[in-house]
Amino acid sequence: MSRQSTRIDLEKARRIQMFIAKKVLEEDDFDAPIKYVGGVDVAFKSKYSIGAVVVLDFEKLNVLERKFYVSEVNVPYIPTYLAFREIRVMVGAIRKLSIKPEIFLVDAHGKCHPRRAGEATHLGVLLNVPTIGVAKSYLTGRERADGFIVDDNEVLGYRLKPNVYVSIGHKVSLQTAIEIVKKLTVNEIPEPTRQAHIYAKEVKDKLII
DNA sequence: GCGACAG
DNA sequence: ATCTTGTCGC
Numbered sequence: 304m305s306r307q308s309t310r311i312d313l314e315k316a317r318r319i320q321m322f323i324a325k326k327v328l329e330e331d332d333f334d335a336p337i338k339y340v341g342g343v344d345v346a347f348k349s350k351y352s353i354g355a356v357v358v359l360d361f362e363k364l365n366v367l368e369r370k371f372y373v374s375e376v377n378v379p380y381i382p383t384y385l386a387f388r389e390i391r392v393m394v395g396a397i398r399k400l401s402i403k404p405e406i407f408l409v410d411a412h413g414k415c416h417p418r419r420a421g422e423a424t425h426l427g428v429l430l431n432v433p434t435i436g437v438a439k440s441y442l443t444g445r446e447r448a449d450g451f452i453v454d455d456n457e458v459l460g461y462r463l464k465p466n467v468y469v470s471i472g473h474k475v476s477l478q479t480a481i482e483i484v485k486k487l488t489v490n491e492i493p494e495p496t497r498q499a500h501i502y503a504k505e506v507k508d509k510l511i512i
Numbered sequence: 513g514c515g516a517c518a519g
Numbered sequence: 520a521t522c523t524t525g526t527c528g529c
Contacts, residue, residue, distance in 0.1 A: 345519075347520055380520070382517035389519070389520095412518050421518070442518045468518085 311378055311387050320386075320420035326428045327414070332474040333405045333433040337361045340487065341404035342495025343397070343426070345389045346503035349512050352376040354392025355503035357495065358402045364487065364494045370399040371506045383417050383442070386425035393426055406433040406475065406483065408495040412442050414477075415452055415460035415470035427473025434472025435480045436460070437496050441468070464491065 340361045346353045351373055358368040372395025378388040393409070413423030413436025423436030444454040452460040452468065460470030461481050469484050471477050487493040492500075 345520085347519090352520095380519060382519090385518055410519075416518080423518095436518090438518050440518065441516090443516085 311381075311384065313381070313384065316384050316387055317418065320416075320418040320425070323425050323428045324419040327419070327424055327471070328474045329471060329476055330474070331476055331479050335405075337405045337483070339367070339402055339404040340483075340495050341397070341400070341407035342410075342493075342497070342499035343393050343407055344410040344496055344499035344503045345392055346500075346507040347376070348507050348510055350375055350377075351510070351512065352389060352392045353503055353506050353510065354389070354394070354396040355499050355506060356393070356396040356400060356407075357498045357502055358400060358404050359487075359495055359498065361405075361487075364489065366498055368400060368402050369502050370396045371502065372396040372399065373506075373510070385411055386420075386422040389422060390426055390429065394430065397430065406435065407472070408435050408437050408484070408487070408493060409472060410437060410439075410496045410499065412436045412438040412460070412468065413470040413472035415442060415444060415468060417443050419459070421470065423470070423472030433474035435475060435483060436468075436470040436472050437484060437493055438468040438470075439466045439492070463488075466491065467493070
């Protein structure tokens with residue numbers, strides 16, 4: 304017997320996200336000054352997902368280490384439940400790192416999520432590491448004239464550029480997260496996630512399936 | 513019921 | 520995200 308997708312229990316997944324959201328620490332809790340920063344992304348090829356993580360020197364922005372982890376995926380993409388499809392390979396790749404970054408930038412929203420538990424937050428709470436969500440498009444909330452994304456009188460994130468949405472993941476304040484992302488930006492997309500994306504595609508293209 | 517919807 | 524050819528521009 305075969306199945307293309309294992310449908311997840313959305314009710315259960317929603318409860319997990321609500322639990323994750325309660326665990327989030329919205330204050331800076333990492334060693335400063337930051338020396339190493341991680342970037343995380345995921346690519347797909349046929350029925351496999353490739354988690355990729357890179358570690359950059361926070362000041363020089365050069366890549367110091369790169370790791371990947373491949374796994375079969377059966378979970379479909381369902382808006383607001385992205386983490387249940389991608390987080391496994393993200394964790395797999397991060398566990399292979401020898402350098403431990405003070406903080407990670409994740410290619411997805413964090414708190415800027417209907418239940419305040421986007422993938423960046425999910426990953427941070429799960430691994431108990433500081434994370435920042437860096438998404439490339441809109442998911443939820445209303446954009447104020449000053450660029451902040453709000454919902455129910457709560458600030459969820461900030462639109463730094465047309466295609467760069469910043470929100471906290473875990474163990475960092477939004478203000479600090481924005482400062483960090485700005486400092487890591489030389490191109491349109493901040494270096495950590497940009498490099499992670501490049502590496503994910505590199506691995507994907509070399510992958511023989 | 514309708515529209516919106518990260519990667 | 521992935522599938523894809525040619526095409527525009529620095």
